[in-house]
Amino acid sequence: MLKSYACGFGRTAPDTIVKLMLFLKIQSLSYGYSGVHLKTVERLIDFFNNDILPVVYLEGAPDDRISLANMALPLIGEGEVRINGKVFSACELEAQYGWRSLQLGAKEGEALLVGTQLTTAYAVYCLIKSLKICVLSDFIASLSADVFGADVSPFLAEVQAVRPHKGQILTAKNLRTFLSNNEKKEQYVPEAFYAIPQVHGAVKDAIAAVRKVIRTEINSATDNTLIFQELNAIFYGGNSHTLPLSFALDYLAIALTGLGNISERRTFHLINKTEHLPNKKTLDFWVLQRMGEGISVENKHLAVPTSAENPMLIEKRFDIKGMGGSAAVKCYQLVENIQQLLAIELLTAMLFLENQFDENDVKRVILQDFRNDLKINKKSFSLKKSLEKTIRFLENFDFSHQIFQNSKI
Structure with a gap:
């Protein structure tokens, strides 16, 4: 059964995702409803603990079975594994680790093949990164608002209290914490600034809903044939169906697209407003907005719901597909794109920051150290290198500072 499904080609799942898949499969099997031997679970644990990661192909894998077959194939000495970035044939594991190939018993092949671990692994990754992105977006938006000179009155608690969506209230609170200047300014402010609590807040509320679905999924047995020892019974169901996750991932993708759109608009307004300032090579900086525009267009395609698809399959028994694998891979790319848009906004705001940060600015x-590292006012300044530094800065962002302690969803 594993051999017949272990197909796929082209792109492979990142190591982080494969390791999550192993963990989630171990978790699901450990509930005891799938009828597998202890040695099978222990071998999966060996793979996890030793960072022996099966090569999981993504092309041609709209759902989880093909990917899970690739993940399980090394247990029987076939397929490929990645160790320290190098790919080996699974048959070499016996020589390197003294592990003999497993002889799977009745039901074990099906238990390894069936589940939602590919989709759930991507969902967990996207959720964790989205939670970080939400805090970063508020922080970066506060810097953009400072640089633009936006009026802070739209962020007051009184404004949010009469429309008390939880995410909106939290976003406004974050902005008040992050903003250095709370003086009211009388000037035209685009919606991309004064509606930050409403837009960012709606994204936070969407993520909170997605979080509930994923939390349930990672604590579930996702086999179809379930063995209930206390009842001395075997029941067949559809617990491996990925549609609950597909809906959640599509919702997350749509929500994050809105976050990317407003970030790109703030970048546009920052460059447009400062175009007249002396000593600013705004012509060079417009390329940042063009890049953001291109990413935003790609996001709109990635946000098209995959869960609405239901391809016709030759397997008449499996006639309603969840499309979890496709939704997961698509959402993964979109999450990475949103971080790039935030990096573009942050770099733009830093470029147009007139002075060093005030002593009282949180x-x-x-x-400050990051701004100095960009070398903005030096001849060696490079827009390309600065953007790369900004992306790395966000990737490794330190959330330990006390101002972030109450900013999480």
């Missing part, structure tokens, strides 16, 4: 401790 952002100074976090951003």
Whole structure:
């Protein structure tokens, strides 16, 4: 059964995703409803603990079975594994680790093949990164608002209290914490600034809903044939169906697209407003907005719901597909794109920051060294290298500062 499904080609799942898949499969089997031997679970644990990661192909894998077959194939000495970035044939594991190939018993092949671990692994990754992105987006938006000179009155608690969506209230609270200047300014402010609590807040509320679905999924037995020892019975169901996750991932993708759109608009307004300032090579900086525009267009395609698809299959028994694998891979790319859009906005705001951070500005401790590293006012300044540094800065962002302690969803 594993051999017949272990197909796929082209791109492979990242190591982080494969390791999550192993963990989630171990978790699901450990509930005891799938009828597998202890040695099978122990071998999966060996793979996890030793960072022996099966090569999982993504092309031609709209759902989880093909990918899970690739993940399980090394247990029987076939397929490929990645160790320290190098790919080996699974048959070499016996020589390197003294592990003999497993002889799977009745039901074990099906238990390894059936489940939602590919989709769930991507969902967990996307959720964790989205939670970080939400905090980063508020922080970066506060810097953009400072640089633009936006009026802070739209962020007041009184404004949110009459429309008390939880995410909106939290976003406004974050902005009030991050902003250095709370003076009211009388000037035209685009919606991309004054509606930050409403837009960012709606994304937070969507993520909170997605989080509930994923939390349930990672604590579930996702086999179809379930063995209930206490009842001395075997029941067949559809617990491996990925549609609950597909809906959640599509919702997450749509929500994050909105976050990317407003970030790109703030980048546009920052460059447009400062175009007249002296000593600013705004012509060079417009390329940042063009890049953001291109990413935003790609996001709109990635946000098209995959869960609405239901391809016709030759397997008449499996006639309603969840499309979890496709939704997961698509959402993964979109999450990475959103981080790039935030990096573009952050770099743009730093470029147009007129002076060093004020002593009382809470952002100074976090951003001053980074700004100095960009070498903005030096001849060696490079827009390309600065953007790469900004992406790395966000990837490794330190959330330990006290101003972030109450900013999480």
